[in-house]
Amino acid sequence: xxFSTFEPAYEAILDDFGFDRAADERARDxxxxxxxxxxxxxLADWRGETVAVAGAAPCLADEVELARDADVVVAAxxxxxxxxxxxxAVDCMVTDLDKNPETAAALTRDGVPVAAHxxxxxxxxxxxxxPRFADERTLATTQAAPVGPVRNTGGFTDGDRAxxxxxxxxxxxxxxxxxxxxxxxxxxxxxxxxxxxxxxxRWLERRRDEEFAVLDGRREAADETLExxxxxxxxxDPGGD
Numbered sequence: 001x002x003f004s005t006f007e008p009a010y011e012a013i014l015d016d017f018g019f020d021r022a023a024d025e026r027a028r029d030x031x032x033x034x035x036x037x038x039x040x041x042x043l044a045d046w047r048g049e050t051v052a053v054a055g056a057a058p059c060l061a062d063e064v065e066l067a068r069d070a071d072v073v074v075a076a077x078x079x080x081x082x083x084x085x086x087x088x089a090v091d092c093m094v095t096d097l098d099k100n101p102e103t104a105a106a107l108t109r110d111g112v113p114v115a116a117h118x119x120x121x122x123x124x125x126x127x128x129x130x131p132r133f134a135d136e137r138t139l140a141t142t143q144a145a146p147v148g149p150v151r152n153t154g155g156f157t158d159g160d161r162a163x164x165x166x167x168x169x170x171x172x173x174x175x176x177x178x179x180x181x182x183x184x185x186x187x188x189x190x191x192x193x194x195x196x197x198x199x200x201x202r203w204l205e206r207r208r209d210e211e212f213a214v215l216d217g218r219r220e221a222a223d224e225t226l227e228x229x230x231x232x233x234x235x236x237d238p239g240g241d
Contacts, residue, residue, distance in 0.1 A: 001154030001164055003145050009203070010143055012229040013156055013196060021144060023120025028142035028150050031118035034130040035140035037149040040169050042113065043092070046072050047170035052177055054079040054090070055159045058185075060178025064088060067177045074166055076158035079178050080107070094162040097125040105129060108137035115139040115165060117158070118150065154204070160197040163204055176214040199225050 014021055052070035054060060056079040060067075064086045067073050075083055075090040078099050083090060089112075095104050096117040104114045116138055118126045130138065140150045141161065153168040155161030163174055181194045198215060202222035205212050215222070 001152075001168055003152050006152065006154045007145075008229050009156075009200065012225075013143075016196070017192070020120050023123075024118075024142065024144040027118035027120055027123045027126055028144050028147055030123055030126050031116070031130060031140040031142065032148040032150045034126070035116075035138060035149045036135040038113070038136075038139040038151075040139075040151075043165075043169040046091075046166060048172045050173045050175060051166040051171040052175050053159065053163045053166060054083060055176065055178035055180070056082070057178050057180035057183055059180050061086075063177035066175055070175060072166070072171070074162045076162050076178075080104075082178070092162070092165075094158045094165065096158060097122055097129050101125060101129040105132045108134035111137060113137050113139060115141050115161065117141045117143075117161065119143055154200070156200055157193050157197045160200045160204075163201060167204055167208060173210075174208075174212060176212055179214045181214075181218060198222055202226060203230065 049071035051072040051074060052067040054067050054073060054075040056077050060079055060082050064083065067083055068088050073083065073088060073090045074092045074094060077095050080090050080093050080103055081100060092113045092115065093104055093107055094115045096119060097104065104116065108114050114133065114137060116130060116133065118140065142150045142152050143156060146152045154164035159179065166174060181198050198218050199222040201212060202215055202219055203226055205215060
């Protein structure tokens with residue numbers, strides 16, 4: 001996913017949430033000052049493989065085998081801890097540093113790549129935690145335009161960014177343990193973010209010309225929003241960045 005393709009969705013997200021693009025860019029620039037380049041060919045062994053994109057919903061505990069059986073496991077935020085408790089190692093963590101940054105830092109030091117996301121609300125965390133990460137295992141990401149070593153391969157929440165990253169490096173089948181778009185225990189802001197995650201996964205699904213079971217029953221609503229903001233960008237070659 002290149003940024004010019006993703007930008008209309010990003011602008012729609014900014015508008016819907018009232019987020020400040022300049023704040024995203026300040027966090028991105030701080031990450032760019034702290035990070036080193038992370039060549040995506042370090043993830044070349046994901047190509048053509050079944051990748052489990054593990055979400056952090058409570059249902060993950062009941063869906064661990066879906067991750068265990070995958071070739072590659074990419075985990076969003078605290079999904080890493082749930083999987084570790086059940087003996088499932090991850091191949092990558094995707095996080096915006098808001099819940100378990102100490103886990104992320106430790107993973108990089110153990111040789112596991114971490115995609116660490118900088119956005120307008122986490123600048124202090126970026127400045128505190130990125131220096132504690134092992135540089136060669138840290139992929140700095142942004143939802144704004146990429147700069148220097150900071151990449152944008154698409155996505156908004158930790159979970160859907162993990163899916164877009166897997167797609168970007170050539171993953172085969174994507175499976176989704178630990179996802180619940182209707183979790184009744186999340187607050188209104190998180191519920192709204194989950195709505196956007198579903199929309200973006202639907203976009204990715206259409207671009208890949210496949211179906212993710214996790215989106216069953218949600219496609220029509222997602223398509224209505226996507227058609228309005230993306231139009232002809234809904235399908236086609238995802239491209240590079």
